[in-house]
């Protein structure tokens with residue numbers, strides 16, 4: 049059965065995304081530290097310059113999925129629906145350039161479906177087509193996603209909440225332990241990060257700080 053909104057909101061709290069090209073160390077070591085630090089959800093996003101392809105990508109995906117399963121962290125695959133189905137992943141994340149959400153929903157059954165949205169219309173359409181959560185960003189400037197749009201701040205998150213929309217929302221793009229509270233105060237249910245953890249001197253410490261930031265009371 050489909051994930052409930054309440055459960056989805058819990059999972060989105062500290063949502064770590066990683067591909068082998070986002071870190072200098074062995075991705076499995078970085079993910080083990082992130083899990084120790086308290087991430088609540090993991091997404092495998094093998095994309096951009098230097099990304100693995102073919103059998104190497106599948107092998108790494110399987111190894112990461114096993115690590116996540118050992119610690120009961122749901123394992124989400126970005127873009128690659130076939131890989132997600134082959135691994136029986138817990139869900140997929142798609143963007144506006146990927147297949148339509150309704151087509152993906154049909155393929156994945158009750159698995160978790162996340163959709164990146166940049167406008168109100170895209171948000172309402174994604175929900176209509178069966179999204180379990182929305183990814184909104186980039187909130188702050190990012191260097192990780194090579195084709196990222198301009199930093200949009202929390203305007204769209206606030207607008208959707210002012211519309212009375214209660215769908216689970218995660219913010220993404222340039223989020224760190226220092227600015228995570230702003231994203232939560234705008235009405236996000238959690239934060240999604242790559243670099244703040246993947247290139248941290250201590251991924252476990254950085255994850256702990258993010259965890260504390262998203263669980264702290266709103267400022268002011």
Ligand SMILES: Nc1nc(C(F)(F)F)ncc1COP(=O)(O)OP(=O)(O)O
Pocket residue numbers: 063065091093095126127141142143144145146162163164182183184193218219220240
């Ligand atoms: N992978 C992602 N995960 C999220 C999540 F919500 F999970 F934090 N939001 C946004 C993205 C961006 O996904 P990407 O495949 O790089 O770009 P596009 O959206 O253009 O397909």
Ligand SMILES: [Mg+2]
Pocket residue numbers: 126127141142143144146
């Ligand atoms: Mg995508």
